Amino acid sequence: MTAAARPAPRYGSDLLVDLLQALGLEYVSFNPGASFRGLHDSLVNHGGDRSPRTILCTHEEISVALAHGYYKATGRPMAAALHDVVGLQHASMAIYNAWVDRVPILLLGGTGAVDASKRRPWIEWIHTALVQGNHIRDFVKFDDQPASVPAAVESIIRAYRLMGAQPTAPVYVCLDIELQEGPLPAGAALPADLARWTAQSPVQADATGLAQAAEWLAAARSPVIVAGKVGRSAEGVTALRALAEGLAAPVIDGFAGFNFASTHPQDATGANAATLTAADVILAADVVDLWGTLRPGPSSGGPRTWSLSPGAKVISLTAAELLVHSWSSDYNRLQPVDLALVGDTKVALPALASLVAERLRPADKGMRETRRVGLAAASAKRRADWASEARAEGSKDRITPAWLAFCLRDAVAKHDWVLSNSSLDEWTRRLLPINERYQWTGGSGGAGVGYGIGASLGVALAHKGTGRIVVDAQPDGDLLYCTSALWTAAAERLPLLMVMNNNRTFGNSERHGGTIAEHRGRPVERRGIGTRVDSPPVDYASVARGFGISASGPVVRPADLPRALATAVEAAAAGEPYLLDVVTELL
Ligand SMILES: Cc1ncc(C[n+]2csc(CCOP(=O)(O)OP(=O)(O)O)c2C)c(N)n1
Numbered sequence: 001m002t003a004a005a006r007p008a009p010r011y012g013s014d015l016l017v018d019l020l021q022a023l024g025l026e027y028v029s030f031n032p033g034a035s036f037r038g039l040h041d042s043l044v045n046h047g048g049d050r051s052p053r054t055i056l057c058t059h060e061e062i063s064v065a066l067a068h069g070y071y072k073a074t075g076r077p078m079a080a081a082l083h084d085v086v087g088l089q090h091a092s093m094a095i096y097n098a099w100v101d102r103v104p105i106l107l108l109g110g111t112g113a114v115d116a117s118k119r120r121p122w123i124e125w126i127h128t129a130l131v132q133g134n135h136i137r138d139f140v141k142f143d144d145q146p147a148s149v150p151a152a153v154e155s156i157i158r159a160y161r162l163m164g165a166q167p168t169a170p171v172y173v174c175l176d177i178e179l180q181e182g183p184l185p186a187g188a189a190l191p192a193d194l195a196r197w198t199a200q201s202p203v204q205a206d207a208t209g210l211a212q213a214a215e216w217l218a219a220a221r222s223p224v225i226v227a228g229k230v231g232r233s234a235e236g237v238t239a240l241r242a243l244a245e246g247l248a249a250p251v252i253d254g255f256a257g258f259n260f261a262s263t264h265p266q267d268a269t270g271a272n273a274a275t276l277t278a279a280d281v282i283l284a285a286d287v288v289d290l291w292g293t294l295r296p297g298p299s300s301g302g303p304r305t306w307s308l309s310p311g312a313k314v315i316s317l318t319a320a321e322l323l324v325h326s327w328s329s330d331y332n333r334l335q336p337v338d339l340a341l342v343g344d345t346k347v348a349l350p351a352l353a354s355l356v357a358e359r360l361r362p363a364d365k366g367m368r369e370t371r372r373v374g375l376a377a378a379s380a381k382r383r384a385d386w387a388s389e390a391r392a393e394g395s396k397d398r399i400t401p402a403w404l405a406f407c408l409r410d411a412v413a414k415h416d417w418v419l420s421n422s423s424l425d426e427w428t429r430r431l432l433p434i435n436e437r438y439q440w441t442g443g444s445g446g447a448g449v450g451y452g453i454g455a456s457l458g459v460a461l462a463h464k465g466t467g468r469i470v471v472d473a474q475p476d477g478d479l480l481y482c483t484s485a486l487w488t489a490a491a492e493r494l495p496l497l498m499v500m501n502n503n504r505t506f507g508n509s510e511r512h513g514g515t516i517a518e519h520r521g522r523p524v525e526r527r528g529i530g531t532r533v534d535s536p537p538v539d540y541a542s543v544a545r546g547f548g549i550s551a552s553g554p555v556v557r558p559a560d561l562p563r564a565l566a567t568a569v570e571a572a573a574a575g576e577p578y579l580l581d582v583v584t585e586l587l
């Protein structure tokens with residue numbers, strides 16, 4: 001229903017739905033609740049359940065994770081509606097994930113009646129807080145509880161504008177029941193020229209600093225680029241590649257989203273220590289944990305030592321410090337740098353790439369070409385070694401994440417595919433050609449388990465109808481948190497292939513159990529107590545079928561995996577969800 005075809009708004013929430021439409025929001029995910037029944041009714045009956053359309057989820061954590069995944073796959077924010085204080089509490093961990101990932105979501109709450117003399121007894125008292133935003137204020141960019149319909153219109157516009165400006169982040173606007181359900185106040189209307197209220201230019205880095213960075217990079221003998229979340233913009237990705245190719249510089253990809261093609265000859269991901277310690281100039285683009293990134297060490301702990309070359313210059317380019325809250329330390333450890341450029345890589349990297357291109361000395365061409373050839377040989381060797389290591393795991397008794405990634409690579413090779421969740425212990429990037437920005441949307445941000453399946457729904461919703469298969473390498477523990485997300489996958493008929501990485505354990509915790517037992521000289525064999533989910537084992541294929549999803553497995557033997565995957569991929573290629581249960585070994 002276009003705005004013109006819609007009836008005139010009669011209630012406060014009708015106008016707010018008109019606003020959501022005018023802002024271009026396509027979907028509102030939620031689990032229903034009386035605190036936003038006015039908004040719900042307006043979405044369904046005033047808006048006709050189109051633009052925005054409702055997506056029913058069975059838990060608020062799923063609603064928010066879905067919106068999180070959808071934004072990363074499309075660059076278009078969604079709204080998620082959260083039932084007063086209880087839905088908000090269920091949603092809070094997913095909001096925290098989106099916050100750390102700096103992903104915008106328009107969170108709409110319901111509350112009230114704020115005027116206590118009008119409240120229903122009990123339920124509206126226990127579900128009204130002073131004010132609800134307190135609960136999540138530390139991990140949203142903005143929250144508000146407007147007291148009238150005109151104020152709600154302005155508040156939602158402000159929230160929308162703020163969440164989309166770098167650094168993007170979730171925002172929360174809580175709507176009083178009375179404001180939603182009451183008749184539209186006389187004179188309340190949407191601004192005619194909405195773009196004038198919402199448009200904002202990106203933050204460019206300081207010109208002198210960019211020129212300095214270009215000088216250093218162009219003159220470097222061993223420049224290195226580290227990419228964190230450049231993939232937030234297509235422009236950033238294109239410029240990163242141009243910059244790296246111009247400089248013949250290796251790129252280390254943090255893989256928190258797509259940054260750099262995994263098969264690019266200058267990809268040095270996986271050779272982090274050797275690459276970083278050889279550098280004389282390092283450009284860190286959109287890297288938040290720069291301290292951790294520059295000290296290559298074991299990912300599961302252990303000593304990290306300062307190992308950059310003496311005199312190596314570090315340039316950081318990020319807008320991250322424009323949004324820092326103090327409650328959680330998601331800003332990470334402080335890293336001294338030689339040049340701290342504050343700006344959006346979307347515009348700053350293209351500018352830097354041009355400035356570097358102007359400064360590259362023809363006399364250094366030979367040096368650059370030698371470097372390029374060396375990098376290509378090293379990257380080809382790394383990938384070949386990884387492939388043979390993974391192939392060899394096919395002769396083990398049990399399926400390992402490497403063998404799973406290896407078989408997945410072949411199974412999807414003839415299709416256009418997207419990876420929505422989990423790196424299979426980093427094996428996906430090592431083995432699969434992840435060369436397009438849409439192919440990988442990154443992890444949870446806040447490392448809150450339960451993100452993966454919900455976010456995969458959002459990614460699959462984004463790609464529905466494109467013919468692409470969205471592959472969710474799905475850890476068992478993460479699915480157990482939000483199992484009922486499977487219902488939304490079925491109801492929305494999402495093109496989602498869930499391939500279980502079912503090690504029948506909260507594996508990360510089991511590994512930690514082994515580490516601490518070893519450290520204390522206690523029996524490591526007991527690390528499965530309180531971590532393993534194998535007695536009884538969960539039959540995920542039956543679980544999926546119970547939600548109306550076709551499924552097969554469990555596949556246990558490595559030799560059976562290629563065939564099972566081929567069947568699963570064919571089923572998913574038809575555009576329907578499919579779950580393949582694969583039992584893997586915890587390494
Ligand atoms: C909400 C939440 N609770 C607990 C943890 C601690 N934790 C980190 S990883 C992990 C195990 C997750 O198991 P699974 O999804 O099966 O992945 P696996 O480690 O087995 O690959 C747990 C419990 C967490 N990160 N988030």
Ligand SMILES: [Mg+2]
Nearest residue numbers: 476477505507
């Ligand atoms: Mg597990």
